[in-house]
Amino acid sequence: MPDLFDVSQEVVLVTGASQGLGRQFARVLSAHGAAVVLAARQTAKLQSLEQEIRGRGGRAAAVEMDVTDTASISKAIDSAEAALGPISVLINNAGIAVEKLAVDQTEADFDAVINANLKGAYFVTTEVARRMIAQRRQGNIVNVASVLGLGVMKSVSPYAISKAGLLQATKAMALELAANNIRVNALAPGYIDTDINHEFWSTPAGERLAKRIPQRRVGAESDLDGAILLLASNASRYMTGSVVTIDGGFLLT
Structure with a gap:
């Protein structure tokens, strides 16, 4: 039987690939045969990951991308496609959070979070989707949202707002792009132990x-491996506009 979760023919663009979940997604997809484009603002970290993946026999290319800058998005995707070929899977993972009570959040704080987490993902998606449509190829987009797009916690209101918006963007894009054979789904992780929050x-x-x-228990980065393989592969071929929640039951409380 063919492997439902095979990604060996895919060229996957992962934004925010320099650390945390983005780095883990790139490693897992590469280990399963995908060519991975590593995109982030911090290119030094990307280059070490690129060397690591190539050292294991994988295909990888690091590109500098600031998702808050549409010119940067287009330039980065040009570089990616020149290196590895047309993008077939996009994983919108880049994002930030500013931890303050709402009354202490500044306009600059709010804009930074919304621009990175929601506006950025929206415009990376539209740039990639336009290319998929022009090339008449099927495509697959995975938005990394959060359980805080479905529930809330104190001190991260712009983050929760951005992730709720990303879930709605997932559904809106899924509806519009289905006729072009492009699927759009979302992953909603709960609390995951990463470099950024490990000490906490x-x-x-x-x-x-x-x-x-x-x-x-808090989730490990590897707890998302199965879900990212599901959404990035043909195993999810009849899923679009779906949200896959991986949170150890957090939302149940």
């Missing part, structure tokens, strides 16, 4: 938060 989970506040998760 050993603090009293981190331990209290972990205990609120029904599975009684």
Whole structure:
């Protein structure tokens, strides 16, 4: 039987690939045979990941991309396609958070989060989709949202707003692009232990938060491997506009 989760023929663009979940997604997809385009603003980190993947026999290309700058998006995708060929799978993973109560968030804070997490993903999607349509190729877009697009916590209101918007963008794009054989789905992770927040989970506040998760633990980056392979591969061929939640049951509380 053919492998439903085969991605060996795919050219996958991962935004925010320099660290955390983006880096993990790139590693996993590469390990399963995909050619991966690593996009982020921090190119030094990208180059070490590119060398790591190539050292294991994988195909990878690092490109500098600022998702808040549409000219940067277009230039980066030109470079990506010159290196590895047309993009067949896009993983919109780039994003930031500013932790302050709403009354302390500045206009600059709000704009930075919305521009990176929502506007950026929207315009990377439209740029990639236009190329897929012009080339008459089927395509696949995965938006990395969050459980905070479905529920809320204190001190990250712009982030929660941006991720809720990204879930709605996923559905709107899925509806519009289905006729072009382009699927759009979202991944909604819960609390995941990454480089950025690793120290937090050993603090009293981190331990209290972990205990609120029904599975009684924080997720590991590898807990998302199965879901990203599902959404990036033909295994999800009849899914579009869907949201896959991976949170240890967090939203149940």
